[in-house]
Amino acid sequence: MSTADQGVSAMKYTDDEKIGLKVLLRELDAEPMRMVNRTVPELISESVGRLFVKWSRQVDRDIAAGNGAPLPCRDLGRFEDIMQRWLLRTDAFLGQYQYELVEIIDWLLLAGAEHHAWLLRVDDQGRPLKLMKCGTVEALYNESQKAMRGRHSPRKTLKDLTRADERHVVDLGAGYTVVELLTPDALDVESARMRHCIGHGAYDANLGHPGFHFYSIRDADGQPWATVATSPRLVDDVPTVVVRQFQGPRNSVPEPHIVELFNNALDDILPDEMPSTTSAPSARSVGRF
Template sequence: MAKWQSHPEYPAAVLALLAELDIADRVLLPIRSLVECSLARIYWADWRRSDARDPKWTTTPGDHDEPELHRVDGWPEFGVGRVERKWSRRARLWMSWHSIDAWHVADWFVNAVSDGDEWLLNLDASGHPKKLMKCGTLDRLVHEATKGLRQRNAQAARELVLGPNDEHFVADLGAGHTLVRMLSIAALRREGALMHHCIGLGGYDPFLDDPNVLLLSVRDPDGDSLATLEVQSGYIRQFRGRGNSEPAPAVMDLVSGAAHVHGWQDWRDRPRSRDRDPGSAAILRDPPHTRRRE
């Protein structure tokens, strides 16, 4: 067992992080060991450094004049369940700060396992991939993920050609931009390849047959993808740009009109909400006019 895994609270910490990653079990299981020796290891190290400064309180990372203060000790005065409360809180905070990068890395793992990348077999004495163990920071992991996905996605996009039944027009967003619904596995594969994220890796395929789920793509005047949305039961669950980045403000402004017309709401406002994607909130502010094709 590696040193970082020997702490008695480590299992609870990892379980909390996996829950916040919110990846379907059938997608997570093949990559779980990769997540644990990379994202979970770095997440654990981040909190150990934070605890060395103050085990009870932490602040939102970044350059802030008045950073927000968060209590992270699990409220021991509440008795039983302190460890679970502690790591549930910490995992939720860590993902609120780093979710885009974490999902980007997870996308890379799914691709690597699917393709049988050679680096998966180059292991250290503990059985962990050396490529991951040399990454001591989340930034370094993101760098490796971006490098690993770039070549694969470019090739996949060149090979996919869509037919008339693969996508459906949803709305004219203005300035030559459109919103389309993806209706086929081929459409999802192409979107994922072009946008460098996980929508084309199979985990979203079952949603194609679900009338309560919309998988949407924002297109520029040339038909190129600018952003991808997932809407479930009228709530915007995800809104992502290339490489799982936050969409450009101009793209958010365009989509906010469609959200207003269709009555889509922020995922965090649904009953029994858990925070998922801050982008869903950003596009619902001050929606401009949009045109909808009947």
């Protein structure tokens, strides 16, 4: 184990950070995972949770050095203020690493369910060495991919998609185009390219229902710059299609010029009308994929 990784594994949490860790585990809904294996929440805490605290400390250092703006926080009483701050940090962390965390937690659940041998190789505090050697989310993600290799069907790539999966919608100008994503395979490929979670079946049920559309904004080389999702909504009692989510890579804020180009062509992109009734599932009230 490297010196850097030893430093990570030996880190101690402050009382404040312990609250943050509890907030993260709650947001990940870790406790019910004990039904798979009673240690899964601890595995998540020792891996994702530890790296969340490390990430949070870097946020504090950046703010202290003037390299980052403080995350917004309401002026509440002490405990409420602490909880609000950790909720905001958890949301930012999950937004940045959501794609990787889906894979990591799937791996930990499988390891717990199948009692993988590496769970028994632990340090002097009973923590699995395989997890403690990982000093970044990317390192954890790579471990998950090595472990899951061969267990899944090969994932589709852009080369595997056909005109049945994607449809050209409109040219935006400046070399950008809008492509509609029509199938689960198209959503999975977009998810892998953009490092967010529009794939993995999360939105498949909405495909083909009136008002639900998924678009990819791409440059002249076919590289995606933003993913857009629409959903049906009643506006003044009139069924209308609205933009529900508009996200850049890793659920980042899209570049302003991308947003402007898309908005300028909105009338050419969105359907002209909505049916008065629809069997579509309820829209998800989330701010990111």
